[in-house]
Amino acid sequence: MSPHILVVGGSIGGLFVTTLLQREGFDISIRERSIHGLDGRGAGLVAQREVFDMLREIGRVDLARFGVTAKERIYLDRTGAILSRQSMPQTQLSWDTLFRTFRAMIPSERYQGGVGIERVERDGAGLILRHADGTGERADLVIGADGIGSRIRAAVAGDESRPRYVGYATWRGLVPEAAMPAAAAETLFERFAFYEMPGSHILGYLVPGADGSVEPGRRRYNWVWYRRYSETELSSVLTDADGKVHPFSLAPPQVPRSAVERLHADAADLLPPAFAAAVLAEPRPFVHAIFDYNAPRMVEDGVALLGDAAFVARPHTAMGVAKAAGDAFALRDALVRYPDLPEALAAYERSRLDIDRAVVAYGVRLGAALG
DSSP states (O other), rough: OOOOEEEEEEEEHHHHHHHOOOOTTTTEEEEOOSSSSSTTTOOOEEHHHHHHHHHHHHTTTGHHHHOOOOOOEEEOOOSOEEEEEOOEEEEEEHHHHHHHHTTTTSSGGGGEOOOOOOEEETTEEEEEETTSSSSSEEEEEEEEEOOOOOOTHHHHOOOOOEEEEEEEEEEEEEEEESSSSSSHHHHHTTTTEEETTTEEEEEEEEOTTTTOOOTTTTTTTEEEEEEEEEEHHHHHHTTTSSSSSSOOOOGGGGHHHHHHHHHHHHHHHHHHHHHHHHHHHHHSEEEEEEEEEEOSSSTTTTEEEOOOOGOOOOOGOOOOHHHHHHHHHHHHHHHHHHSSSHHHHHHHEEEEEHHHHHHHHHHHHHHHTOO
């Protein structure tokens, strides 16, 4: 009999594994905390091999055409002059388009939003997924795909196994192409641009529009500004407009106006003119603190971790989505190959543990100048 599988987390990783397993006939459903859905929260993503493999798996390689290609990399100095350039074409796909495509493959009755999950409990009969309202539901296998703040992680790695703040955060903006000043667009568009300074750097590139459009005039400019903050400073950075401190990030509506004004003032003081203009053109930036995390293991007694619930890699790697895709493929392959669930989960862990640890280590090396 096919195990009853519940996936906690309805973002990209949860959608990947659910799509693959339902295609194999498994009884699988998603529980997602968000009430309003996750569409519209993404920017661009670098499509690594695993992402193309996933698109090929579902017969949607055509989505690879819905990307924006940066023809070269440029490095600016403080005045805005180009210090160096490299011919390194790179295509950014649309996270939103990828999300919508895989979300559409899950029947509505199999994707339940607005469900807060607090923990996994075990009793003599198996697993109970405990909801925030106190109710519960049974499963033979629980897949934790609930990201950096995973509630499922404790059932595998223990309560004390948590991500470690590395000393810096990213401010991000997604500026409609038409809102970018002409001079900034001339310098930054069609390129992957960088500016580096001690303890900080900013980069930016064009990505598809919110509707997935890659037509000139309908795209967005995505900038990412890495900045150092002490632990004390981080608490202030992650305090929302209502005075609540968040553990990992603030979404655009949560960022206080005063914080936006400080960011804009710093941009004018510290950045080359084109990047300063891009930051000032974003009235609603958002912020993510950067963390490292390596799970000591990925499975335990009927619970499996996937994606950022298991390993959090710094964004320099551009491998977050690819890592989730690789995990999803490996878990699907193990469950198909081994009818015995403990054997399947052990095989999954063996196939991904070292790979995912290497991705985290790669991010640490890339971020050494900032952390």
